[in-house]
Amino acid sequence: xxxxxxxxxxxxxxxxxxxxxxxxxxxxxxxxxxxxxxxxxxxxxxxxxxxxxxxxxxxxxxxxxxxxxxxxxxxxxxxxxxxxxxxxxxxxxxxxxxxxxxxxxxxxxxxxxxxxxxxxxxxxxxxxxxxxxxxxxxxxxxxxxxxxxxxxxxxxxxxxxxxxxxxxxxxxxxxxxxxxxxxxxxxxxxxxxxxxxxxxxxxxxxxxxxxxxxxxxxxxxxxxxxxxxxxxxxxxxxxxxxxxxxxxxxxxxxxxxxxxxxxxxxxxxxxxxxxxxxxxxxxxxxxxxxxxxxxxxxxxxxxxxxxxxxxxxxxxxxxxxxxxxxxxxxxxxxxxxxxxxxxxxxxxxxxxxxxxxxxxxxxxxxxxxxxxxxxxxxxxxxxxxxxxxxxxxxxxxxxxxxxxxxxxxxxxxxxxxxxxxxxxxxxxxxxxxxxxxxxxxxxxxxxxxxxxxxxxxxxxxxxxxxxxxxxxxxxxxxxxxxxxxxxxxxxxxxxxxxxxxxx
Amino acid sequence: xxxxxxxxxxxxxxxxxxxxxxxxxxxxxxxxxxxxxxxxxxxxxxxxxxxxxxxxxxxxxxxxxxxxxxxxxxxxxxxxxxxxxxxxxxxxxxxxxxxxxxxxxxxxxxxxxxxxxxxxxxxxxxxxxxxxxxxxxxxxxxxxxxxxxxxxxxxxxxxxxxxxxxxxxxxxxxxxxxxxxxxxxxxxxxxxxxxxxxxxxxxxxxxxxxxxxxxxxxxxxxxxxxxxxxxxxxxxxxxxxxxxxxxxxxxxxxxxxxxxxxxxxxxxxxxxxxxxxxxxxxxxxxxxxxxxxxxxxxxxxxxxxx
Ligand code: HEM
Numbered sequence: 001x002x003x004x005x006x007x008x009x010x011x012x013x014x015x016x017x018x019x020x021x022x023x024x025x026x027x028x029x030x031x032x033x034x035x036x037x038x039x040x041x042x043x044x045x046x047x048x049x050x051x052x053x054x055x056x057x058x059x060x061x062x063x064x065x066x067x068x069x070x071x072x073x074x075x076x077x078x079x080x081x082x083x084x085x086x087x088x089x090x091x092x093x094x095x096x097x098x099x100x101x102x103x104x105x106x107x108x109x110x111x112x113x114x115x116x117x118x119x120x121x122x123x124x125x126x127x128x129x130x131x132x133x134x135x136x137x138x139x140x141x142x143x144x145x146x147x148x149x150x151x152x153x154x155x156x157x158x159x160x161x162x163x164x165x166x167x168x169x170x171x172x173x174x175x176x177x178x179x180x181x182x183x184x185x186x187x188x189x190x191x192x193x194x195x196x197x198x199x200x201x202x203x204x205x206x207x208x209x210x211x212x213x214x215x216x217x218x219x220x221x222x223x224x225x226x227x228x229x230x231x232x233x234x235x236x237x238x239x240x241x242x243x244x245x246x247x248x249x250x251x252x253x254x255x256x257x258x259x260x261x262x263x264x265x266x267x268x269x270x271x272x273x274x275x276x277x278x279x280x281x282x283x284x285x286x287x288x289x290x291x292x293x294x295x296x297x298x299x300x301x302x303x304x305x306x307x308x309x310x311x312x313x314x315x316x317x318x319x320x321x322x323x324x325x326x327x328x329x330x331x332x333x334x335x336x337x338x339x340x341x342x343x344x345x346x347x348x349x350x351x352x353x354x355x356x357x358x359x360x361x362x363x364x365x366x367x368x369x370x371x372x373x374x375x376x377x378x379x380x381x382x383x384x385x386x387x388x389x390x391x392x393x394x395x396x397x398x399x400x401x402x403x404x405x406x407x408x409x410x411x412x413x414x415x416x417x418x419x420x421x422x423x424x425x426x427x428x429x430x431x432x433x434x435x436x437x438x439x440x441x442x443x444x445x446x447x448x449x450x451x452x453x454x455x456x457x458x459x460x461x462x463x464x465x466x467x468x469x470x471x472x473x474x475x476x477x478x479x480x481x482x483x484x485x486x487x488x489x490x491x492x493x494x495x496x497x498x499x500x501x502x503x
Numbered sequence: 504x505x506x507x508x509x510x511x512x513x514x515x516x517x518x519x520x521x522x523x524x525x526x527x528x529x530x531x532x533x534x535x536x537x538x539x540x541x542x543x544x545x546x547x548x549x550x551x552x553x554x555x556x557x558x559x560x561x562x563x564x565x566x567x568x569x570x571x572x573x574x575x576x577x578x579x580x581x582x583x584x585x586x587x588x589x590x591x592x593x594x595x596x597x598x599x600x601x602x603x604x605x606x607x608x609x610x611x612x613x614x615x616x617x618x619x620x621x622x623x624x625x626x627x628x629x630x631x632x633x634x635x636x637x638x639x640x641x642x643x644x645x646x647x648x649x650x651x652x653x654x655x656x657x658x659x660x661x662x663x664x665x666x667x668x669x670x671x672x673x674x675x676x677x678x679x680x681x682x683x684x685x686x687x688x689x690x691x692x693x694x695x696x697x698x699x700x701x702x703x704x705x706x707x708x709x710x711x712x713x714x715x716x717x718x719x720x721x722x723x724x725x726x727x728x729x730x731x732x733x734x735x736x737x738x739x740x741x742x743x744x745x746x747x748x749x750x751x752x753x754x755x756x757x758x759x760x761x762x763x764x765x766x767x768x769x770x771x772x773x774x775x776x777x778x779x780x781x782x783x784x785x786x787x788x789x790x791x792x793x794x795x796x797x798x799x800x801x802x803x804x805x806x807x808x809x
Binding site: 015016018019022023025026029030032033034037039040067068174183232236237238239264265266267274276278428430432435438439442443445446449450453454 | 658665724727734735742743744745747750753755759760762763766772796
């Protein structure tokens with residue numbers, strides 16, 4: 001049994017296994033690039049599965065649409081992790097032993113080495129050895145009887161160990177971040193809209209780490225005062241920025257707001273969390289004047305359907321000012337349609353030609369009836385329930401293109417006015433306390449790699465033998481580990497200096 | 504900042520001339536190959552020092568005719584690199600930003616890096632004759648870059664406006680370009696190693712292996728640094744430093760493959776052809792990342808759609 005365990009351990013920590021596991025890791029990671037992934041685009045996954053029948057369902061079952069969360073992917077990297085630990089422990093031990101050990105003794109036959117040279121001289125062996133000792137200034141030396149064994153480039157092993165340990169550290173920090181971190185997205189109106197990082201419910205979408213229950217999010221608040229975008233003539237965005245104010249830490253109690261300008265590449269960093277500006281869109285404002293004279297104004301964000309013109313769609317919903325609950329439910333109003341920030345008319349069809357606001361227009365369909373919002377099911381804020389339309393419980397009562405300030409009158413005297421447009425921004429709050437460690441280990445990885453791949457570990461031996469004729473035979477030999485190629489020049493130079501007293 | 508049309512036109516001209524000059528260089532290298540007689544057996548069996556690489560240069564001899572062609576090829580390669588560099592600089596000046604903001608520019612920088620790496624290696628190893636094999640894929644890439652991927656000089660999207668872009672994209676494209684060299688060398692190694700007699704004009708397998716290793720060892724840490732810079736940029740631009748975006752994923756995969764290559768060189772039974780296969784695979788992934796991922800799948804990487 002112990003033999004079995006030992007063999008398994010040996011097998012797992014061997015270089016060959018590491019190699020195979022590296023391959024498997026590469027192989028297993030690939031589907032994530034080729035197939036749509038749930039974490040990036042769930043809608044594409046649905047489409048793919050729908051289009052590919054049993055094959056799609058098969059892939060779905062095996063987790064191919066969330067590769068990096070599957071047990072098989074985890075198995076590979078955990079094995080690699082174990083292999084790496086098992087490999088590093090003995091190597092670290094070996095490293096410290098070697099660091100103190102003296103360079104190995106001079107081999108008997110230097111002429112067998114890859115680098116070799118010899119010459120005769122009139123100097124005594126002691127003189128030669130003394131001279132060689134001086135020449136090999138920076139080398140670790142083991143001077144014996146008329147021979148020197150020298151070694152250089154031990155730093156290579158240091159670099160290698162630093163690299164592999166840093167890799168270990170990076171994996172651990174990465175995993176920690178996945179456990180305790182979270183990401184939440186929220187849309188905020190850019191005319192003073194406010195958001196507080198108080199709990200999961202404040203977000204539109206929230207992706208918690210495995211150990212996050214949302215009960216202790218870092219407290220801070222953000223107020224969005226304005227949004228600015230610049231575009232090129234072809235509608236390509238040139239820059240985005242949002243003027244915000246924020247409160248965190250002691251400011252929360254003191255009630256102080258601090259200004260900040262969030263840009264696409266410049267998140268707000270506060271209390272270890274980050275707030276990003278992810279995107280923006282438009283919020284049309286409508287006022288409904290009911291027959292009894294009561295006015296209600298709503299501003300709900302609409303969603304851009306074209307990234308280059310920011311033509312947007314949505315549904316702004318109104319409750320009528322009626323006291324009877326049943327009547328109220330049956331006379332709800334929804335304003336849906338298209339918002340064109342820079343309108344262009346093709347006959348009566350409204351489109352947008354540019355993403356910026358230039359006399360915006362809306363092409364609206366006004367519906368009246370039961371929106372179906374009270375039945376407890378969640379409903380998208382961007383659309384109405386088509387089911388209610390099909391059942392005839394929600395009816396289209398007007399269709400009109402409106403410029404700012406224009407209104408349309410319904411059959412019962414209700415008026416819907418288009419008041420104007422505001423910006424909204426979508427913000428992301430990210431929390432990952434270990435990412436700074438990932439960075440530190442990443443830097444160590446580069447340093448370790450650089451050192452280990454540039455420094456060459458090489459050996460140099462000198463032997464001086466007095467010959468029968470009284471002259472001294474000087475032999476030198478050299479050996480480089482891993483890559484012989486770089487050593488030739490250095491060896492030739494050293495050998496030339498040492499052997500130059502030849503006669 | 505408006506784009507300077509004149510300069511960007513000059514940039515296109517120099518780009519095309521560079522590609523043309525490379526084509527001429529390939530022809531000269533081919534002529535050299537054709538006229539070189541295979542070294543005799545004794546010469547192949549190298550001396551004591553393995554690698555025969557850093558041996559002192561043989562004394563100056565009369566240049567043979569084929570060597571003259573080869574030298575002209577090398578000179579043209581350098582000239583092409585100069586024009587190529589000029590085209591990038593002109594684009595940079597024309598647009599007022601670092602000239603690697605879309606795939607055409609990125610590809611151009613990558614090819615330039617490959618050519619420069621090759622020129623540097625040529626001064627160290629007796630490999631001039633291989634110039635044609637190296638320049639051929641480069642010319643193909645430049646052709647694709649100049650036609651399929653071509654994009655008018657223009658400013659870049661907001662997410663791309665960051666000094667991390669300048670660092671990340673330049674480091675990644677330079678290191679990917681450098682990795683083209685070991686890719687070609689490894690493929691030649693596999694050919695030569697399979698049947699040394701049949702390809703007497705290729706350098707020894709040993710030299711090819713060494714070229715592959717030497718260039719990988721420089722390019723790989725750079726590539727690593729490039730990926731890390733990308734992660735730093737992603738943290739600021741997209742809200743996370745790593746998100747398994749298709750491009751990130753394939754970069755990770757090629758990185759792991761090159762790590763496997765370095766391991767293979769240190770594992771008994773995997774040195775030689777095993778390692779060469781892995782290195783070729785790494786290069787295949789790099790090219791795959793460049794084309795397939797950018798053109799077919801669309802991730803966050805903003806020049807994906809060209
Ligand atoms: C997590 C996966 C691993 C990665 C990404 C990785 C990566 C690398 C890289 C890039 C190198 C070349 C740079 C250098 O020499 O420092 C290397 C070398 C080395 N690795 Fe790993 N490694 C991994 C796991 C392992 C494991 C599990 C072992 C033990 C079996 C191991 C043993 C070695 C050894 C002995 C070298 C030195 C090779 C030489 O002398 O050239 N590595 N590794």
